[in-house]
Amino acid sequence: MTRDASTFVQLGPTPPESHTVDGVVIQGTGGIWDIRTDRGATLSASMRGRLKHEALAGLKLAVGDRVTCAWDNRDPGSWTIAAIQERRSKLARRAPSGARGERVVVANLDQVLVVFAAARPEPHPRMLDRFLVIAEANGLAARIVVNKCDLVPPASARALFAEHVAAGYPVHYTSVITGEGLDELRAELQDRCSALSGPSGVGKSSLMNHLFPGLNLRTAAISDSVNKGRHTTVGAVLHPLPGGGYLADTPGLREVGLWGIDPGDIAHCFPEFVPLLGNCRFQDCIHTVEPGCAIREALEAGTVTRGRYESYVKLREELAGFQEN
Ligand SMILES: Nc1nc2c(ncn2[C@@H]2O[C@H](COP(=O)(O)OP(=O)(O)OP(=O)(O)O)[C@@H](O)[C@H]2O)c(=O)[nH]1
Numbered sequence: 640m641t642r643d644a645s646t647f648v649q650l651g652p653t654p655p656e657s658h659t660v661d662g663v664v665i666q667g668t669g670g671i672w673d674i675r676t677d678r679g680a681t682l683s684a685s686m687r688g689r690l691k692h693e694a695l696a697g698l699k700l701a702v703g704d705r706v707t708c709a710w711d712n713r714d715p716g717s718w719t720i721a722a723i724q725e726r727r728s729k730l731a732r733r734a735p736s737g738a739r740g741e742r743v744v745v746a747n748l749d750q751v752l753v754v755f756a757a758a759r760p761e762p763h764p765r766m767l768d769r770f771l772v773i774a775e776a777n778g779l780a781a782r783i784v785v786n787k788c789d790l791v792p793p794a795s796a797r798a799l800f801a802e803h804v805a806a807g808y809p810v811h812y813t814s815v816i817t818g819e820g821l822d823e824l825r826a827e828l829q830d831r832c833s834a835l836s837g838p839s840g841v842g843k844s845s846l847m848n849h850l851f852p853g854l855n856l857r858t859a860a861i862s863d864s865v866n867k868g869r870h871t872t873v874g875a876v877l878h879p880l881p882g883g884g885y886l887a888d889t890p891g892l893r894e895v896g897l898w899g900i901d902p903g904d905i906a907h908c909f910p911e912f913v914p915l916l917g918n919c920r921f922q923d924c925i926h927t928v929e930p931g932c933a934i935r936e937a938l939e940a941g942t943v944t945r946g947r948y949e950s951y952v953k954l955r956e957e958l959a960g961f962q963e964n
């Protein structure tokens with residue numbers, strides 16, 4: 640079959656009849672999805688046929704999904720999404736309890752970087768716990784970045800986040816002024832798909848600009864605070880990182896929120912609680928007033944910290960409140 644080669648200009652050489660390529664969805668608008676192929680090219684594709692019907696029925700394609708694209712021979716010829724591979728993970732905004740459905744913000748994230756500042760703005764460990772719980776509830780590994788370490792003595796930055804180190808989280812101490820911690824952080828982003836989160840003004844954009852000059856993030860869109868309460872319709876965008884991996888420019892964890900998390904599951908969102916959870920006297924222990932509670936024993940023994948326990952109690956109450964309403 641002969642084709643007019645000019646129709647394939649953006650797509651490279653004319654694909655053979657049964658040409659398919661695998662890649663990752665990096666953004667989507669109006670039913671057209673941009674796919675970064677495993678060989679590093681970018682193509683645009685749409686969904687047709689069976690997959691489109693499934694998409695309408697709820698199995699929606701999301702940024703981060705791995706797909707197989709097929710060359711569609713119909714004149715003038717275009718790429719269509721022929722298959723969506725199973726998701727390894729999803730960051731999803733669940734509907735409030737009672738309602739059905741969820742919106743997948745990004746699929747296949749490997750980790751979430753929760754960025755706080757050592758100072759300016761003052762870090763709030765309990766707010767950090769809220770971010771961490773959202774990451775855990777979505778089954779995502781979290782990494783804590785304490786930026787602006789040039790503003791405080793090293794020991795005080797470390798003291799602030801010692802409870803999170805004790806809980807098992809990797810903590811990076813960074814500064815874009817001194818360059819502290821940047822190489823180590825860059826190495827952790829390589830070949831993975833990561834999302835950034837954290838309050839406004841902590842230096843998320845500054846960090847990314849120092850780590851990967853020229854990445855050109857939509858800085859406003861990665862701020863949780865900017866988007867707080869304003870349900871942005873701007874979807875996530877994946878930025879390919881030089882050397883491999885992606886950084887997701889997302890509306891952030893706070894927009895995903897705690898909605899839909901069962902209060903009974905929240906203890907599982909505190910990794911340091913998890914090994915203890917079978918050890919309470921009562922199987923349905925909520926770890927607040929019950930005798931023989933393994934979590935409260937660990938609290939007395941100092942292996943669970945007071946601050947983290949307070950976050951647990953507060954977030955559990957908040958979720959139980961959601962459920963009653
Ligand atoms: N001293 C110091 N200042 C920093 C550092 N990183 C960022 N800043 C400053 O902090 C301010 C906020 O930085 P941004 O990168 O805009 O912070 P952001 O988290 O992206 O903020 P939003 O876009 O509001 O979410 C800027 O004035 C930066 O110059 C750092 O490591 N040390």
Ligand SMILES: [Zn+2]
Binds near residue numbers: 919926932933934
């Ligand atoms: Zn208990």
